[in-house]
Amino acid sequence: xxxxxxxxxxxxxxxxxxxxxxxxxxxxxxxxxxxxxxxxxxxxxxxxxxxxxxxxxxxxxxxxxxxxxxxxxxxxxxxxxxxxxxxxxxxxxxxxxxxxxxxxxxxxxxxxxxxxxxxxxxxxxxxxxxxxxxxxxxxxxxxxxxxxxxxxxxxxxxxxxxxxxxxxxxxxxxxxxxxxxxxxxxxxxxxxxxxxxxxxxxxxxxxxxxxxxxxxxxxxxxxxxxxxxxxxxxxxxxxxxxxxxxxxxxxxxxxxxxxxxxxxxxxxxxxxxxxxxxxxxxxxxxxxxxxxxxxxxxxxxxxxxxxxxxxxxxxxxxxxxxxxxxxxxxxxxxxxxxxxxxxxx
Amino acid sequence: xxxxxxxxxxxxxxxxxxxxxxxxxxxxxxxxxxxxxxxxxxxxxxxxxxxxxxxxxxxxxxxxxxxxxxxxxxxxxxxxxxxxxxxxxxxxxxxxxxxxxxxxxxxxxxxxxxxxxxxxxxxxxxxxxxxxxx
Amino acid sequence: xxxxxxxxxxxxxxxxxxxxxxxxxxxxxxxxxxxxxxxxxxxxxxxxxxxxxxxxxxxxxxxxxxxxxxxxxxxxxxxxxxxxxxxxxxxxxxxxxxxxxxxxxxxxxxxxxxxxxxxxxxxxxxxxxxxxxxxxxxxxxxxxxxxxxxxxxxxxxxxxxxxxxxxxxxxxxxxxxxxxxxxxxxxxxxxxxxxxxxxxxxxxxxxxxxxxxxxxxxxxxxxxxxxxxxxxxxxxxxxxxxxxxxxxxxxxxxxxxxxxxxxx
Numbered sequence: 001x002x003x004x005x006x007x008x009x010x011x012x013x014x015x016x017x018x019x020x021x022x023x024x025x026x027x028x029x030x031x032x033x034x035x036x037x038x039x040x041x042x043x044x045x046x047x048x049x050x051x052x053x054x055x056x057x058x059x060x061x062x063x064x065x066x067x068x069x070x071x072x073x074x075x076x077x078x079x080x081x082x083x084x085x086x087x088x089x090x091x092x093x094x095x096x097x098x099x100x101x102x103x104x105x106x107x108x109x110x111x112x113x114x115x116x117x118x119x120x121x122x123x124x125x126x127x128x129x130x131x132x133x134x135x136x137x138x139x140x141x142x143x144x145x146x147x148x149x150x151x152x153x154x155x156x157x158x159x160x161x162x163x164x165x166x167x168x169x170x171x172x173x174x175x176x177x178x179x180x181x182x183x184x185x186x187x188x189x190x191x192x193x194x195x196x197x198x199x200x201x202x203x204x205x206x207x208x209x210x211x212x213x214x215x216x217x218x219x220x221x222x223x224x225x226x227x228x229x230x231x232x233x234x235x236x237x238x239x240x241x242x243x244x245x246x247x248x249x250x251x252x253x254x255x256x257x258x259x260x261x262x263x264x265x266x267x268x269x270x271x272x273x274x275x276x277x278x279x280x281x282x283x284x285x286x287x288x289x290x291x292x293x294x295x296x297x298x299x300x301x302x303x304x305x306x307x308x309x310x311x312x313x314x315x316x317x318x319x320x321x322x323x324x325x326x327x328x329x330x331x332x333x334x335x336x337x338x339x340x341x342x343x344x345x
Numbered sequence: 346x347x348x349x350x351x352x353x354x355x356x357x358x359x360x361x362x363x364x365x366x367x368x369x370x371x372x373x374x375x376x377x378x379x380x381x382x383x384x385x386x387x388x389x390x391x392x393x394x395x396x397x398x399x400x401x402x403x404x405x406x407x408x409x410x411x412x413x414x415x416x417x418x419x420x421x422x423x424x425x426x427x428x429x430x431x432x433x434x435x436x437x438x439x440x441x442x443x444x445x446x447x448x449x450x451x452x453x454x455x456x457x458x459x460x461x462x463x464x465x466x467x468x469x470x471x472x473x474x475x476x477x478x479x
Numbered sequence: 480x481x482x483x484x485x486x487x488x489x490x491x492x493x494x495x496x497x498x499x500x501x502x503x504x505x506x507x508x509x510x511x512x513x514x515x516x517x518x519x520x521x522x523x524x525x526x527x528x529x530x531x532x533x534x535x536x537x538x539x540x541x542x543x544x545x546x547x548x549x550x551x552x553x554x555x556x557x558x559x560x561x562x563x564x565x566x567x568x569x570x571x572x573x574x575x576x577x578x579x580x581x582x583x584x585x586x587x588x589x590x591x592x593x594x595x596x597x598x599x600x601x602x603x604x605x606x607x608x609x610x611x612x613x614x615x616x617x618x619x620x621x622x623x624x625x626x627x628x629x630x631x632x633x634x635x636x637x638x639x640x641x642x643x644x645x646x647x648x649x650x651x652x653x654x655x656x657x658x659x660x661x662x663x664x665x666x667x668x669x670x671x672x673x674x675x676x677x678x679x680x681x682x683x684x685x686x687x688x689x690x691x692x693x694x695x696x697x698x699x700x701x702x703x704x705x706x707x708x709x710x711x712x713x714x715x716x717x718x719x720x721x722x723x724x725x726x727x728x729x730x731x732x733x734x735x736x737x738x739x740x741x742x743x
Contacts, residue, residue: 012492020506024513031517042527044654055520063509075487076501082489105653109570110667121663123705128375130709134663165350172357176365183372189658191376191741192523198516200369207365210358217351242484253348276346283486295488377738380642380710382657383528384684424603426531428538429554429562445560447604447722450685468556469540469564469606470599 005154017083021090028056046105054098058182060091061175062202069209072217075281078292085151088171092148099141102134133185140177143170156274165276179203223250232319232326238265238343239323246289248280251329256316258325259284259300264340266300267316267327274311302337385423386449399477406463406477417456417463417479421449428469434460525655530602532609532651539596540564540608541619543626545589547720548698549674549690550574552595552608553628563628563721565607565674565690566595567647571664573672580613590627592620600651603686605723607650628721630696635716639726640736641679643691643707645669649678662708675703677713677726689717689726702730710736 008014032052036043064087070077107114107121118138124130147168149155156164179199187196227234233251235258241247246257248270255270257280268289270280277293284290288297288306298305303313312335317328320341332338346354391397391407395418399406403423409416419432425446432443432452436459443454443463456463465474485495494502542554542564550566550573566574582588596615600607610616645668648656655661657678669675677689693699696718712735715728 009490011490013489013494024510027510028513028517031514032521035518035521036524039522040524040527042529042654043524044527047527047654051520051524055516059513059516070505074501076498077505078487079489079494079498079502080505082487106661106664107667109572111572111671112667117663117667121666122708128372129377130659132663133659169353169357172361176361179365180368180372183369185660187372188376189379189655189660190523190525191379194519195523196373198519203365203369207358207362210354211362214351214355214358218355221348221351244484255348271347276350278346283484285486285488290486290488292487295490373742374740376741377710378741379525379658380736380738381684382642382678382680382686383526384680386685387683389683424529426529426601428599428601428606429556430604431557431560442557442560445556445562448686449603450683468560469554469562470538 005152007152013079014083014086017079018086021087025056025060025090025094028059029053032056046101050098050101050105053094053101057091057095057098058178058199060087060094061178062206064088064091065171065175065206066209069213072213073209075292081293089148089151092144095141095144099137102137106134128184129188131184133181133188136177136181136184140174140181143174143177147171147174153274161273161276175206220248221250221253221255225249227324229321229326231328233329235325235327237323238320238325241265241325244284246280246282247325248278249327251316251327252331254331255280256327257282257289258318258327259289261287261300263344264300264342265318265320265325266338266340267318268298268300268303269313269315269331269334271313272296272298273305273313279313301340302335304335386421386451388420388422391418398479404475404477406479408479414455414457415460417443417454417460419446419452419454419463421446421452424449425465425474427465427467427472427474429467430474431466431468433464433466435462435464436460527654528602530649530651530654530656531600533599536598537596538599538608539594541592541594543628544591544593545627547628547630547725548692548696550578551723552593553626553721561721562606563723565605565646565723566597567600567607567609567673568671569609569611571647571668571671571673573674574610575672577610577613578616581616581618585618585621587622590622590624591618592626593617594619600647602650605646605650605688607646609647609652630718630720630725633717633719633724636714637717638712638714639677639679639689640710640712641677642710643675643703643713643733644678645673645707646676646688647673649676657708659708665707666704669700669707670704672698672700675699675707677711687724689724690720691715692725692727694727694729696725696727699728699730703733706730706733710738712736 029052067080067084071081107117122132225233235249236247241260244261246259248255248257256267257270258267261284270278272279272291274296277291279289279291282290282292289300290297303315305311314331314334315336315338317338318341319326388405395407395409398408405420407418430446434441434443434456446452462478464476467474540554542552544552552564553561554564555561568574568577594617597608597610642657644657645665675691677691680686711733714732715726718725
């Protein structure tokens with residue numbers, strides 16, 4: 001929770017995560033480079049670097065993209081999501097080495113500007129077989145660069161959460177560009193059943209994961225109240241809410257979280273102010289609702305982050321009739337204090 | 346996530362799923378067999394009167410003994426790492442220039458019966474390429 | 480006993496055992512995939528050819544300079560043996576910018592004996608030299624028109640199948656120096672003045688290379704740009720220029736070679 005902007009707020013989990021990233025990249029590079037030297041010794045160093053880092057970046061991108069949906073399917077994957085940003089930046093660095101080397105190798109030292117050469121040396125935009133695939137890679141690299149450059153929370157705060165999110169959702173577009181960069185580039189010159197199959201399989205898995213997770217979420221979005229009482233919507237029975245946890249409900253098309261803690265009930269918006277994490281899937285720890293994604297906290301009775309932090313979310317009024325929990329379907333301004341509903345066991 | 350964001354995600358993934366799948370299929374169909382211009386020379390079997398003298402990864406050398414002189418056939422299967430390749434025949438004390446070889450393929454030289462070995466020399470880089478006993 | 484309600488918080492060191500198992504499984508599977516993919520992508524690379532580029536070694540060559548129409552040096556290797564070496568410049572440029580200085584000093588350079596120091600590029604019987612400094616060119620003997628080789632007419636309306644490549648990359652500087660991946664670089668090289676060459680192969684895998692010029696035997700660098708790096712059928716007139724072939728064409732006579740589909 002950045003109050004003062006440090007580059008990285010290190011902790012043990014992040015260090016372990018980053019060590020695994022470094023180790024995996026090293027293992028990949030050694031395997032690829034070693035195998036090439038053994039089986040194809042006439043390779044040139046530049047080609048080897050371009051291919052090693054390009055293929056590494058693609059593999060990393062696939063791993064990054066499965067983390068999101070996997071975390072929705074099973075919360076035990078959340079530690080992978082926690083530091084996913086570092087994975088993203090690492091993948092960008094690998095892509096940068098690939099793109100930078102390729103740009104230098106193929107487009108510099110000529111009689112025109114390299115960027116101009118990149119776009120104009122092959123003008124067959126109307127053919128698939130001859131399509132200038134390097135242009136696709138170039139745009140993907142630009143997107144990844146913008147994402148890596150704004151990956152720090154400093155930018156999240158200063159670009160407004162909406163713009164930042166829009167920019168970072170461009171990763172899906174970059175992914176599509178990269179897949180086509182390979183299919184219209186390398187695969188046209190070195191077609192191989194195995195590599196085509198593996199990359200296609202990767203695409204199918206990622207798409208299937210996203211679409212199926214999306215369908216599951218959609219069902220949740222269509223929850224409707226089964227009972228209204230003087231304009232209040234019935235949420236659930238109080239026993240359905242686990243201790244220190246929440247029940248997620250829909251008010252006005254948006255999700256809210258009704259927390260039960262310490263013989264009290266409070267309702268806040270389900271959407272964390274940091275990255276939109278599901279607060280309702282979080283837990284009350286030390287009296288604060290804690291977001292399952294990055295651990296941001298909010299006081300349940302007023303939706304405010306404990307000082308010195310300044311984030312705040314909307315709150316909602318609740319009432320308890322017998323054992324039934326009702327919510328007033330009107331969001332109160334962010335940070336509004338609402339007396340929690342107190343009950344006896 | 347807000348409901349708007351979920352909607353956007355769904356739209357993006359259905360679009361990408363359809364679009365990229367079709368492009369993958371179309372580009373795979375559009376792929377042609379690559380033009381092979383660097384394969385090894387396919388060696389034709391030797392003539393009956395030829396005697397096989399030497400074979401390694403680069404060369405197949407056959408000797409065809411005739412009345413006064415011999416025909417030396419050098420088949421280069423894959424390109425030599427050489428800027429120029431002069432072929433010399435050695436017999437006892439003398440060294441004889443036989444000719445040169447460049448691209449992979451079949452070469453024939455006439456040598457006398459006294460030639461015992463040949464050498465291939467790169468005159469531009471001033472290095473020895475090969476020395477083969479006949 | 481009630482199951483412990485485990486909850487992961489990034490900045491707290493504790494992770495529950497069940498989560499640890501999930502993470503360990505994920506990491507192991509990912510590493511497995513990583514290695515599998517490294518194997519697949521490494522082993523499905525085309526075999527690199529043994530072309531050479533002596534970037535760090537300088538070689539001095541001496542021979543007769545001529546331009547028919549691209550700068551070449553005919554080097555004598557032994558009695559009645561010679562090698563015609565194609566001259567190139569630094570990066571994606573032709574030798575011409577590097578020959579400017581000596582051409583100013585000796586306007587008629589064709590047929591003169593030059594000594595040039597540069598970096599050798601060679602593959603499959605063809606040799607080229609990269610010149611990186613105009614200081615490295617020395618005039619040994621003035622021009623003698625008798626020394627200039629003559630182009631010998633071989634045949635006309637010959638149809639050849641192959642790929643138009645740039646000889647600098649193809650014969651040593653890049654691997655691969657042909658095909659779609661390399662196409663942009665080839666276009667840049669030829670646009671920079673490097674002579675276009677048609678690389679062909681027959682059914683026995685014997686390669687032949689043809690220096691491409693226009694119908695009058697003059698350089699054809701600009702018009703040929705859209706046809707570079709693609710399998711082509713080229714028709715033209717063949718001339719023999721010592722140990723190189725020359726193909727004189729008009730770009731109207733370049734057709735796309737339709738290769739069979741890779742999947743059916």
